[in-house]
Amino acid sequence: MLLHQESAIHFQQVNYFIDEIHILKNITGSFPKGKITTIVGPSGAGKTTLLKLCNGLISPQSGTIFIHNKLVTDYEPIKLRRQIGIALQSAPMVEGSVFENLALPLELRGEKLLESDAVHYLEDVGLDPQFLHQNAADLSGGQRQKVSIARTLINRPEILLLDEITSALDHTSLREIEELIVKINRIYGVTIVWITHNLTQALTIGEFTWVLHKGEVIETGESNLLKSPATDFVKRFVQGEAE
Amino acid sequence: MSYFSLALTLIFVVIPLLLSKTLQLGLERDTIVATIRSIIQLLLVGYVLKFVFDSESLLFIFLMVALMIGAATQNARKKGKTIKGITWKIAITLIFIEVLTQSILLGFKIVPPTAQYIISISGMMIGNAMVLAILFLNRFAAEVTSHRDETELILSLGGTPKQAIRRQLLDAMKASMIPTIESQKTIGLVQLPGMMSGQIIAGADPVQAVQFQLLIIFLLLTTASVTSIMLGFLSYPSLFNERMQLLKGNLK
Numbered sequence: 001m002l003l004h005q006e007s008a009i010h011f012q013q014v015n016y017f018i019d020e021i022h023i024l025k026n027i028t029g030s031f032p033k034g035k036i037t038t039i040v041g042p043s044g045a046g047k048t049t050l051l052k053l054c055n056g057l058i059s060p061q062s063g064t065i066f067i068h069n070k071l072v073t074d075y076e077p078i079k080l081r082r083q084i085g086i087a088l089q090s091a092p093m094v095e096g097s098v099f100e101n102l103a104l105p106l107e108l109r110g111e112k113l114l115e116s117d118a119v120h121y122l123e124d125v126g127l128d129p130q131f132l133h134q135n136a137a138d139l140s141g142g143q144r145q146k147v148s149i150a151r152t153l154i155n156r157p158e159i160l161l162l163d164e165i166t167s168a169l170d171h172t173s174l175r176e177i178e179e180l181i182v183k184i185n186r187i188y189g190v191t192i193v194w195i196t197h198n199l200t201q202a203l204t205i206g207e208f209t210w211v212l213h214k215g216e217v218i219e220t221g222e223s224n225l226l227k228s229p230a231t232d233f234v235k236r237f238v239q240g241e242a243e
Numbered sequence: 244m245s246y247f248s249l250a251l252t253l254i255f256v257v258i259p260l261l262l263s264k265t266l267q268l269g270l271e272r273d274t275i276v277a278t279i280r281s282i283i284q285l286l287l288v289g290y291v292l293k294f295v296f297d298s299e300s301l302l303f304i305f306l307m308v309a310l311m312i313g314a315a316t317q318n319a320r321k322k323g324k325t326i327k328g329i330t331w332k333i334a335i336t337l338i339f340i341e342v343l344t345q346s347i348l349l350g351f352k353i354v355p356p357t358a359q360y361i362i363s364i365s366g367m368m369i370g371n372a373m374v375l376a377i378l379f380l381n382r383f384a385a386e387v388t389s390h391r392d393e394t395e396l397i398l399s400l401g402g403t404p405k406q407a408i409r410r411q412l413l414d415a416m417k418a419s420m421i422p423t424i425e426s427q428k429t430i431g432l433v434q435l436p437g438m439m440s441g442q443i444i445a446g447a448d449p450v451q452a453v454q455f456q457l458l459i460i461f462l463l464l465t466t467a468s469v470t471s472i473m474l475g476f477l478s479y480p481s482l483f484n485e486r487m488q489l490l491k492g493n494l495k
């Protein structure tokens with residue numbers, strides 16, 4: 001069924017190694033354009049590695065990746081990375097205030113961020129504007145994740161890669177971020193690829209899902225597959241995560 | 244100093260040997276090796292220098308400086324093994340500093356163009372530049388490793404490798420230059436510089452010795468900053484590939 005969708009990102013027999021270790025094994029598949037796809041799987045499965053391949057932070061040793069039907073290697077790296085935003089799992093901050101972190105994407109291309117715009121972005125992710133001039137190093141894990149999401153949005157990417165961005169959030173914040181991402185998807189047609197440990201999130205937010213395990217795609221399809229898994233592994237994984 | 248009194252200076256080697264033996268520090272072997280090496284190396288250098296000074300030949304001066312640059316490069320490159328072409332990058336930096344400083348010194352006739360001056364000053368400068376190169380490479384490696392996340396973040400947002408490594412590069416440059424600047428603040432108060440002491444003992448006028456020492460410490464400021472900055476700009480591009488990806492394992 002994925003084949004009928006126009007793909008934003010398409011992998012063809014992609015392999016990725018670190019030294020001798022086979023991290024991603026023969027990955028083939030697509031993230032449909034304009035849709036929300038979630039990636040689930042145990043830690044160490046290769047989820048983060050898969051996302052980093054998409055915006056060119058790393059390159060596969062073999063196989064091909066297409067972004068909007070164009071080879072990833074045909075893109076100029078800087079343009080590719082601005083077009084495909086990623087919110088990294090560790091939500092790293094550069095030294096300085098929250099404002100300086102939000103302004104970073106524009107600063108990198110010699111532009112300035114207006115303080116009023118920064119406030120809007122903070123409100124979007126549910127962070128009080130009073131944090132704007134706070135030192136980013138003093139933020140809590142959840143607050144850092146919010147700043148990280150806002151910062152990724154500032155480049156106005158066409159594809160948004162989210163790496164466990166709600167892992168440190170309380171329930172209310174989690175709902176707010178989910179609503180924001182869904183809104184960005186609906187209103188601007190941004191393709192979303194979202195790694196999550198939260199299976200409820202995968203079922204409610206994601207239209208499609210990939211289950212990854214030990215560098216292999218175990219199942220892909222509409223998110224409902226998580227309700228009636230075809231493989232023993234996914235059955236056990238769903239049970240394990242539900243417990 | 245007579246050879247007899249020189250021999251008597253070995254008392255100062257015997258004292259640490261006895262201490263090491265009594266306290267079982269196990270440093271006897273290293274102490275003896277260090278003593279023998281310094282005797283042989285310095286005597287050799289003494290005779291070579293005498294030969295070069297007497298010959299007044301430009302070729303020998305040139306060979307001497309080349310030898311010093313070669314030895315310093317060999318020593319410093321071990322600290323940056325993982326950087327592609329580090330040997331040449333260090334060598335080019337040292338050659339540039341040598342040419343720059345000698346052009347200023349000789350061009351403005353600050354010192355006379357004799358083998359004594361050229362070789363002594365080059366030796367102090369190259370030795371210092373080597374220490375600076377090692378300090379810089381050590382610090383840069385530590386900075387790059389501990390701030391990998393930030394580098395990756397800036398790349399992921401569409402920053403260039405230079406933007407992604409800028410902070411680590413500047414921090415390492417600064418940190419490696421600080422000892423040179425700091426040590427000059429207390430110079431003469433806490434310690435008399437070795438070269439100046441040597442000159443005074445050899446009978447030079449203390450004021451003249453101070454003037455010469457001033458020249459050297461100013462020179463070392465240039466050496467320190469040029470070494471760190473030049474080596475920094477030459478070495479950071481090797482941390483990335485042509486797809487602007489941070490290479491794994493480099494500088495660890």
Ligand SMILES: Nc1ncnc2c1ncn2[C@@H]1O[C@H](COP(=O)(O)OP(=O)(O)O)[C@@H](O)[C@H]1O
Pocket residue numbers: 018023041042043044045046047048049050491
């Ligand atoms: N820089 C690295 N060096 C060595 N191994 C790594 C590195 N990055 C990831 N790995 C390994 O690759 C595998 C997949 O990692 P990752 O993509 O982060 O998994 P996930 O995001 O699913 O938890 C893991 O076994 C991890 O240990």
Ligand SMILES: [Mg+2]
Pocket residue numbers: 047048049089163
């Ligand atoms: Mg991960």
